[in-house]
Amino acid sequence: MKRVLIATEKPFAHSALSKISEVIRQSGYELHLLEKYQSKTELLEAVKSAEALIVRSDIVDREVLDAATDLKIVVRAGAGYDNVDTAYAKEKSVVVMNTPGQNSNAVAELAIGLAIYGIREFFSGKSGGELRGRTLGLHGYGYVARNVHRIARAFGMRVIVYTRYSKAQATSEGLEVASSLEELYALSDVVSIHVPARGEHLKSVSMDVLKHLKENAIIVNTARKEVIHEEDLCAFMEERTDVKYLSDITPDCAAVFAEKFAGRYYFTPKKIGAQTEEANTNAGVAAAEQIVSFFENDDRSFQVNK
Structure with a gap:
């Protein structure tokens, strides 16, 4: 059973998370959540067993990638992916994707x-x-x-x-x-x-x-x-x-x-361009579907670190 971690310091809207979870669980995958975490240590601990990771603006750097020894794919739920060290992920054979257009x-x-x-x-x-x-x-x-x-x-x-x-x-x-x-x-x-x-x-x-x-x-x-x-x-x-x-x-x-x-x-008090329920849902569901497609069909259509 594939293990998918959603790690979001800024959580998805509740309705969005419900739809994301449905996509992951219907595929027979195991879902884990890390929301509103207060320290990087929490993230490092959570990624240890993850095979797939969904993030928003969360930083996925060398330390995170080194801790995630089973990780195969990271999907940034959104268009910009400068928060992910794509070059090091490639070195580690970890596929990085974004969800362009959803926000x-x-x-x-x-x-x-x-x-x-x-x-x-x-x-x-x-x-x-x-x-x-x-x-x-x-x-x-x-x-x-x-x-x-x-x-x-x-x-x-x-x-x-x-x-x-x-x-x-x-x-x-x-x-x-x-x-x-x-x-x-x-x-x-x-x-x-x-x-x-x-x-x-x-x-x-x-x-x-x-x-x-x-x-x-x-x-x-x-x-x-x-x-x-x-x-x-x-x-x-x-x-x-x-x-x-x-x-x-x-x-x-x-x-x-x-x-x-x-x-x-x-x-604005924080970056809010994608902070709508609709955008949350679109990007989050797209991220989940891309993970399933990657594992089931080796679909790398949205890979950004080829």
Whole structure:
């Protein structure tokens, strides 16, 4: 009997967990839960006998992988997987997967919500603006950005995109594709960031790009803090007092924002893009189904450490 561990410091919604459990148990597998754990020691103990592991934002590093001597597969219930040491997992012959697209609508709705919050002056009572007729620039065009595009069109926004890898997809949907990141930022009233925290995207939102932003622009980041060059962002916002920055990731330079940029930024208390019951269910069930498919059919369709 395969042993599956769900280790989540931030637990799945109850209804989501019920459906995840059903998939695992109907396959004849043994399910173990580690929720709201307080120390890494608890996780290290729990993974010792696990053959499959489902996590959310939980850190799966070398120490965890070394402790999990029977582990065959880790599935990150969500799109981003920078919390898993994929290279070391490959060395240990552990397959790592994610569940792309399952949280995308939830994150997209948050991105639009943050844009509204920013343009309406943080609901402070000051006279704000409207999204209709304004230009939304999508920095990246993956699953989340495509949902942002869908929602933004309903608001009557003009949507443009900069992407190196999904140009054909964007063009086929009638999107205007900017020739450079600098052009995207120069044309956009609202920029919504949707790129992973790896490779060329790390610190890609730098002064070289930011200096092209339109007057009174709003930056929305529901991706990762690592895609922002934080020193440049702080320096830029000090120069450009018209720009707002909203995110569901608190930056390392949050103290600078609090000291210098009051009324021009907002950070959610924790990362909440995927924190909906629907997203919980979609990602969690997908993770469970991928584990079953892997063990029963050697299906590695969503492997990210090939």
